[in-house]
Amino acid sequence: xxxxxxxxxxxxxxxxxxxxxAQEITILCDDVGFxxxxxxxxxxxxxxxNPGKTxxxxxxxxxxxxxxxxxxxxxxxxxxxAIITDLGGLSRYYLDLTSHVDAGYFEEEFGRTLEWLRxxxxxxxxxxxxxxxxxxxGAYVNLTLFEQAGVPVPEEGATWDxxxxxxxxxxxxxxxxxxxxxxxxxxxxxxxxxxxxAELVDEEGNPVADEGLKTAIEKxxxxxxxxxxxxxxxxxxxxxxxxxxxxxxxNANVVFYFGGxxxxxxxxxxxxxxxxWAVVDTPCGPGSCTAMPGGGALVGFKHTEQPEVVxxxxxxxxxxxxxxxxxxxxxxxxxxxxxxxxxxxxxxxxERTKTALSTFTNQIPKMAPAAYRFQxxxxxxxxxxxxxxxxxxxxxDELTVDAALDRIKQDVELAIEAAxxx
Amino acid sequence: xxxxxxxxxxxxxxxxxxxxxxxPVMHGAQKALGIKQMPWVFLIPNLLAVLxxxxxxxxxxxxxxxxxxxxxYPVDRPYIGxxxxxxxxxxxxxxxxxxxxxDLFWRALGNTLVFVPVQVAAMxxxxxxxxxxxxxxxxxxxxxxSIFFFPVMLSPVVVALTWQWILQRNGALNGxxxxxxxxxxxxxxxxxxxxxxxxxVTVWAHMGFxxxxxxxxxxxxxxxxxxxxxxxxxxxxxxxxxITLPMLKPTLLVVFILCVIRSVQTFDELYVLTxxxxxxxxxxxxxxxxxxxxxxxPRNFGLAAAASLLLGAVLMIFTLIQLRLARxxxx
Numbered sequence: 001x002x003x004x005x006x007x008x009x010x011x012x013x014x015x016x017x018x019x020x021x022a023q024e025i026t027i028l029c030d031d032v033g034f035x036x037x038x039x040x041x042x043x044x045x046x047x048x049x050n051p052g053k054t055x056x057x058x059x060x061x062x063x064x065x066x067x068x069x070x071x072x073x074x075x076x077x078x079x080x081x082a083i084i085t086d087l088g089g090l091s092r093y094y095l096d097l098t099s100h101v102d103a104g105y106f107e108e109e110f111g112r113t114l115e116w117l118r119x120x121x122x123x124x125x126x127x128x129x130x131x132x133x134x135x136x137x138g139a140y141v142n143l144t145l146f147e148q149a150g151v152p153v154p155e156e157g158a159t160w161d162x163x164x165x166x167x168x169x170x171x172x173x174x175x176x177x178x179x180x181x182x183x184x185x186x187x188x189x190x191x192x193x194x195x196x197x198a199e200l201v202d203e204e205g206n207p208v209a210d211e212g213l214k215t216a217i218e219k220x221x222x223x224x225x226x227x228x229x230x231x232x233x234x235x236x237x238x239x240x241x242x243x244x245x246x247x248x249x250x251n252a253n254v255v256f257y258f259g260g261x262x263x264x265x266x267x268x269x270x271x272x273x274x275x276x277w278a279v280v281d282t283p284c285g286p287g288s289c290t291a292m293p294g295g296g297a298l299v300g301f302k303h304t305e306q307p308e309v310v311x312x313x314x315x316x317x318x319x320x321x322x323x324x325x326x327x328x329x330x331x332x333x334x335x336x337x338x339x340x341x342x343x344x345x346x347x348x349x350x351e352r353t354k355t356a357l358s359t360f361t362n363q364i365p366k367m368a369p370a371a372y373r374f375q376x377x378x379x380x381x382x383x384x385x386x387x388x389x390x391x392x393x394x395x396x397d398e399l400t401v402d403a404a405l406d407r408i409k410q411d412v413e414l415a416i417e418a419a420x421x422x
Numbered sequence: 423x424x425x426x427x428x429x430x431x432x433x434x435x436x437x438x439x440x441x442x443x444x445x446p447v448m449h450g451a452q453k454a455l456g457i458k459q460m461p462w463v464f465l466i467p468n469l470l471a472v473l474x475x476x477x478x479x480x481x482x483x484x485x486x487x488x489x490x491x492x493x494x495y496p497v498d499r500p501y502i503g504x505x506x507x508x509x510x511x512x513x514x515x516x517x518x519x520x521x522x523x524x525d526l527f528w529r530a531l532g533n534t535l536v537f538v539p540v541q542v543a544a545m546x547x548x549x550x551x552x553x554x555x556x557x558x559x560x561x562x563x564x565x566x567x568s569i570f571f572f573p574v575m576l577s578p579v580v581v582a583l584t585w586q587w588i589l590q591r592n593g594a595l596n597g598x599x600x601x602x603x604x605x606x607x608x609x610x611x612x613x614x615x616x617x618x619x620x621x622x623v624t625v626w627a628h629m630g631f632x633x634x635x636x637x638x639x640x641x642x643x644x645x646x647x648x649x650x651x652x653x654x655x656x657x658x659x660x661x662x663x664x665i666t667l668p669m670l671k672p673t674l675l676v677v678f679i680l681c682v683i684r685s686v687q688t689f690d691e692l693y694v695l696t697x698x699x700x701x702x703x704x705x706x707x708x709x710x711x712x713x714x715x716x717x718x719x720p721r722n723f724g725l726a727a728a729a730s731l732l733l734g735a736v737l738m739i740f741t742l743i744q745l746r747l748a749r750x751x752x753x
Contacts, residue, residue, distance in 0.1 A: 074494040089719050231611040238699025239713055381719040396701030419492040419720035
């Protein structure tokens with residue numbers, strides 16, 4: 001009798017433990033901006049308020065999310081959810097959250113960026129995740145160097161050429177190594193190209209290598225050849241490798257640095273008061289004064305065995321007070337419409353960072369339709385990889401600009417063909 | 423004494439138990455298959471392991487190379503025949519990569535064909551020289567052996583990042599040059615210097631491993647042969663060419679084959695150090711396969727599989743030639 005009771009108790013205990021364990025989900029995220037550490041307090045609160053449901057945040061590098069996660073997902077494995085940035089490219093793996101969240105609220109708050117999560121399916125109304133933050137790429141300048149050189153800082157509406165000229169004057173007067181620098185990233189180059197009139201992708205989702213792109217590549221390569229930009233990034237590195245040299249700006253080795261809003265907290269903590277710096281309005285080209293939008297999203301994956309928990313957690317994070325708390329801690333631009341309108345108070349950020357954030361936010365209305373189209377395109381990464389690879393080859397005289405344009409178009413077409421099984 | 427003997431007997435009986443248990447099975451197998459087939463029975467466990475871990479991946483690779491789409495599951499991948507191979511071989515002129523549909527594959531192949539002989543020659547030459555030095559009766563020999571072997575224990579990424587910090591524009595090497603009044607050099611920006619450092623870094627990272635093998639080979643050469651040469655007043659060069667090299671040939675052949683295979687497989691160090699640049703100056707075939715299959719989106723597993731099978735075929739031909747030559751010379 002006693003033995004029976006013990007056995008029953010043990011069995012029940014084991015069953016409960018299994019049930020509790022079965023309610024655990026894992027979310028993969030990196031540690032930059034809206035990521036694991038800024039989301040941790042919210043996850044802890046969720047776990048406390050929902051006994052039996054556990055959210056485990058697993059911190060990994062950005063590279064892991066970009067390169068390893070898609071392979072895991074393709075094999076039907078991987079975490080239950082993640083914060084990802086290839087919004088359209090991973091669309092076929094997303095869990096539709098429509099029945100787990102307030103779809104109307106999501107549509108109202110995240111409308112435009114929600115579209116990016118639907119990939120090439122333009123008719124879909126699925127809620128494939130919660131856009132976390134908006135990122136905007138843009139330019140940081142070293143104001144101290146401008147002041148020392150006695151060169152006026154170009155004002156809003158200044159062109160790329162005017163900025164290059166001003167940066168060259170400053171570099172010459174202050175003996176700074178390089179006037180300008182841009183991360184080796186197709187996303188960064190895309191804003192430069194679109195502002196020069198490039199379309200990159202047409203309405204039907206076909207790659208476009210037009211005169212605008214040609215002008216942009218010629219100018220960009222010219223700046224590397226004449227020393228306006230260092231060869232260390234776009235010249236020295238090959239393939240699709242992402243590379244940035246933030247240290248150059250930190251050490252005042254460069255006057256003008258084209259990065260993005262996600263670097264702000266690093267600017268604040270690492271550059272701080274070493275010298276005066278500011279985010280400036282995105283330079284203009286003949287086509288527009290566009291920056292590239294971007295951002296991440298918190299998504300669940302179809303293969304999860306706990307769709308309710310994933311849905312409940314994403315719904316919990318999307319609640320205005322929780323979402324606002326994470327955005328404030330991560331010092332990023334919110335993706336939710338109401339917060340963009342109302343503005344966010346960033347308690348831990350310096351005045352300079354707050355001003356910089358508002359400058360970044362001011363670029364959003366100036367973004368060209370081509371920039372939005374490119375960001376939501378399923379094959380955006382194929383184009384960005386082709387841009388970095390081929391432009392580096394032009395800088396190293398392996399290809400002419402015309403040959404590079406043909407190659408960029410061909411690379412993306414081959415990628416589309418291969419993806420569609422042809 | 424008696425207790426020890428009893429214990430030994432018990433252990434021996436225990437050790438024989440598995441053999442006794444299998445004996446009837448083996449008898450049965452021998453009766454059924456005949457004595458000539460019995461070696462196969464013993465080989466089955468190893469053959470299964472080889473089949474599972476070596477041959478299966480080759481067959482899977484073959485399957486991927488003839489199917490399309492960026493899906494991973496076999497059922498989701500349509501058959502496309504030799505399209506991936508046709509794409510790789512679609513070239514106007516094989517000596518001019520820019521006329522090829524997949525120009526980067528041919529650039530990577532061309533770079534590999536230059537990189538491998540240069541790196542293997544440097545690796546074996548330096549490793550042999552180091553092994554000969556370390557084989558001599560020098561002070562602190564153990565310490566130097568450890569020092570040369572140390573980089574082998576480092577992760578390739580650590581090696582690449584360390585050298586990147588040394589070689590970059592504001593790196594340690596340029597700091598040293600400017601401190602003695604010389605101009606800085608942007609080592610990784612120019613194709614030739616980037617290629618040189620690619621070879622240098624990979625040799626530095628792996629040389630210790632080959633040095634140890636060669637050192638073992640040198641130590642197995644009988645001392646009396648050297649003593650006889652000394653009595654005949656043979657010069658050091660003559661001793662090296664007539665005694666050391668011929669007697670080291672079997673070891674050198676092993677080192678050579680291992681070195682070539684490792685050299686063709688070079689990836690991690692260069693991916694982190696140069697990313698294949700400047701332009702495509704240091705992109706090697708394995709990086710191309712990795713980028714096509716895993717880094718560039720959408721992932722083209724089929725093309726990556728086709729390229730890796732071609733690489734495998736080249737490596738196999740090369741190894742067979744090596745073995746044939748070795749057999750011909752009774753090495």
